[in-house]
Amino acid sequence: MNSNRRSWLKQIGLGVAGLTISRLETIASPAILSANEFIDDKPIRLSSNENPYGPSPMARKAMADHLLESNRYGSAQMNELIAALAQKHNLSSENILMGAGSTEILDIVARCAALKGGSFVIPVPTFAFWANMIEKTGFKKITVPLTADKKIDLPAMLAAIQNDTKLVYICNPNNPTGTMLEREQLVEFVKKVAEKALVLVDEAYIDFTEQPSLSNLVAENKNIIIAKTFSKIYGMAGARVGYALAHKDTIEQISQVTTWANGSSSVVSVAAAIASLKDEKxxxxxxxxxxxxxxxxxxxxxxxxxxxxxxxxxxxxxxxxxxxxxxxxxxxxxxxxxxxxxxxxxxxxxxxxxxxxxxxxxxxxxx
Ligand SMILES: Cc1ncc(COP(=O)(O)O)c(C=O)c1O
Structure with missing residues (x-):
């Protein structure tokens, strides 16, 4: 076998001919598997804010345990994950929409906000792939520079809102700057914006801080949406699991722009996400x-x-x-x-x- 093919087989790890139960056990066993085991001549990957330690040992075991259930749609597992997340955030299942990573959530929210045209407000630089996509539909982008210390400029964001603004995006902590907003100021800002437009708060990195999520605001306020992901602290970037937290009416509304709400993640990924939530260590x-x-x-x-x-x-x-x-x-x-x-x-x-x-x-x- 040539070395390219061998290294490809090693990289994919799963799904190759000859996969045996003992191989699965190897994958599931944190004692045996090292994060780098499958990769020859590997680069040092410091470009995408991935977690080099994940998935967690419990998530790996759940993945192996659920691999052979991949012939079935995973609604039961998905319902279990949604219930676990509702409990974690002290909300109800109706406050949650799952996506294939939070990228899908950002896309869905943007698509929904853009349905009737108008504009959206976004800081620069920030995590803006979704913004590049939605701009192409004619949704007008209004950009707001950061402050000199590279924080999101909340007063300037507020001032940038126009009569036709439908969406305001805040990434807290912000990517790429790593800066974080004071929670009190952010809460005040979010409530003010929500009087005029949807406000989408991306909390992809909040688990690396001690700051609590804004999830406590969504049950009372229809215009606040929080985006969360399993890609970062849970180390599951390749598994593609993310979610939105919002008022139940808002979840229903944004679900209209997706064909199969809660249907995007694989049974293996969902099982891993459930297990990850338990792996506090x-x-x-x-x-x-x-x-x-x-x-x-x-x-x-x-x-x-x-x-x-x-x-x-x-x-x-x-x-x-x-x-x-x-x-x-x-x-x-x-x-x-x-x-x-x-x-x-x-x-x-x-x-x-x-x-x-x-x-x-x-x-x-x-x-
Ligand atoms: C701020 C922010 N939001 C969302 C995402 C998307 O992550 P995912 O789709 O893997 O959940 C990323 C990815 O790097 C990010 O940095």
């Missing part, structure tokens, strides 16, 4: 390892004259303005993925916080 360990590696990385980068914005997430935003080497070339030559360019023609970039040993290699590469 994994979440705590991820949290503390990421915090430790982040602290190390920022301290080392500052020594290299790379000024970093204080981060509340599993990534770091920094300026290359005073760094004299060719940062992007060094990454490329060291097989490190992380080339994201933002603001001031590439003076700002973002790097994901991986494992400590990955961050040590990253620092070595740019030193």
């Amino acid at each position: 994994f979440v705590k360990e991820t949290y503390s390892k990421i915090h430790e590696a982040r602290k190390y990385t920022i301290a080392q980068m500052e020594k290299l004259n790379i000024r970093c914005i204080p981060s509340n997430t599993n990534f770091i935003y920094f300026t290359l303005a005073d760094y004299k080497k060719d940062y992007f070339d060094l990454l490329k030559r060291n097989n490190i993925w992380g080339t994201y360019i933002y603001e001031e023609q590439g003076k700002w970039s973002r790097i994901t916080v991986g494992k400590m040993e990955e961050m040590q290699q990253f620092i070595k590469a740019i030193s």
